[in-house]
Amino acid sequence: MMELDILRFIQSFHTPFLDQLFEMITILGESSLIISIILGIYWCIDKTSGEYVAYSLFSSLMLNNTVKNIVKAKRPIGEEGIRSLRVHTATGYSFPSGHSQAAASTYGALYLLLKKYKYSIFFILIIILVGLSRLYLGVHYPKDVVGGIIIGSLMSYITYRLFVKVENRKLLYLLTLLVFLPAIFNSSSDFARSIGGYSGFVLGIWFEMRYVNFQLSRSVFRRTMCFIIGISSLLSIKMLFSCFMVETDYAKFISNMIISFYGFGLYPYLFNKVSLRSRIN
Template identity: 30%
Template sequence: MGGYMEFLYQLESIRNPFLSGIFRLFTLLGQEVVVLAVLCFFYWCYNKKLAYRISFGFFLSAILVQGLKITFRIPRPWIKDPLFKPVEDAINAATGYSFPSGHTQAATALYGTLALATKKRASKIMLFLVIAMVGLSRMYLGVHTPADVLTSFVITLATILLVYYFSNFELTKDKKVYLMIGIGVFAIALLIYCVTLYTNGTIELAYAADSCSAAAAGVGLAIGWYVESTYLNFNERACSNRMQVVKLLIGLTVTILLKEGLGFILGASITGKGVKYFLLVLWIMIGYPCIIKRFMNKA
């Protein structure tokens, strides 16, 4: 930890308003809301197959990262070393334990999957540079150590590589059922684990709620993917270009309102946050596609 903190102190020594502004922008690229917005664009409007790859990589790696967070329970750098000062306005978004980095996980899942999908070398390099800058931004802002960032990157990269490999196989209906159950069991295992740690007093409510959110979203993904790919099969590109823009704007607006509304109604409890993310993922995966298929693909 000492070596890691020395590196963070070196980054702290070069902070200035210009660099801080640049790294704030990069850290936004790893925010949950950005990942969800890009995912919705691909899923609803552009490339459903690629959206599934992003979804599986993002949610499966999130379950792994959240599991490691509540297992190791490593505090943030400024808690570990009270003399260290992070960038103040970065603290609010730094929820949960420090190890591994959630922003790095999200950025690697999204931009790493896009990098694997593109055939252009320049695009691959640019996308992996974005991942590197998101990880560096978390250290520059003082909310993560190199161990947090590198561990998250390796775990998520391995996850998206596995997803990319297995996505090339055709799945029968029976195999889809097995995959849905497998992902659901994986997510529920995290749910049981985090509830157990919370009830025995090992972790606090906020940390348990974050893990529960990831687990519930994973269950929502498994069910949503199975239902859509087996029964719904909406056409994401059937609309006119103008309707595509309208479709995306309506969908994102309702998604944001749903996210905020469910948060207000259900609260910040373990159950509340779990139900919120479960319903939110089902809306993205099944609810809005049903509306698209019924009303918008004819426009």
């Protein structure tokens, strides 16, 4: 009851402006935006940094959905006096909050890379606001948000230490996948998406290392075009899957694996080919 009282208190300040504000803030913890940020880093700023942040995010998402399927906590949606907004993002069980955990594992990873105090304040603020947005929108209890932030922060640190210490990253990625494979026996649609995305990431990194080894362009224009074309093509592929693929866990696994493989492996290969031809011509 106390947690519901906290939600009702937070929602007592609701206004149309705050509704829109918190719906925008919560997007900062959604996979589509976060993966776009990660791929922007990977394609245009620093390949190794993008690879680490992706490893932190995907590992955290798999853990999040594993814990959710074990705990099976009910959401506050439908409780008396609770307004629930943006409910289409509230998939699966409640604990821990996926948005809060994704934000903590991603923006925590970015802080670990930058290691500057001024950035820590900025990233902590984003993480707290994303967590608060899930409470304001009435889709999580306070314990879900706190748990998500703690687990996500721990995952960003653990994956950072592993990424730095383990020289054979392909082996590290494979072992991480094996750790989470038993969870398929207690699976969900969200877990299928997360393990599919991670599998595509691993295949994409392997493909890029073996066949591509793309180098970042010195041209700001080329980097900008790389990002715009890459995100546009990813969105197009995602839309095609949503239009023509059946809604099954297996289909979600395959579609997320292909999208992730395209982003981390195939697109750098294609962009390299086009860039090389334009230089020759």
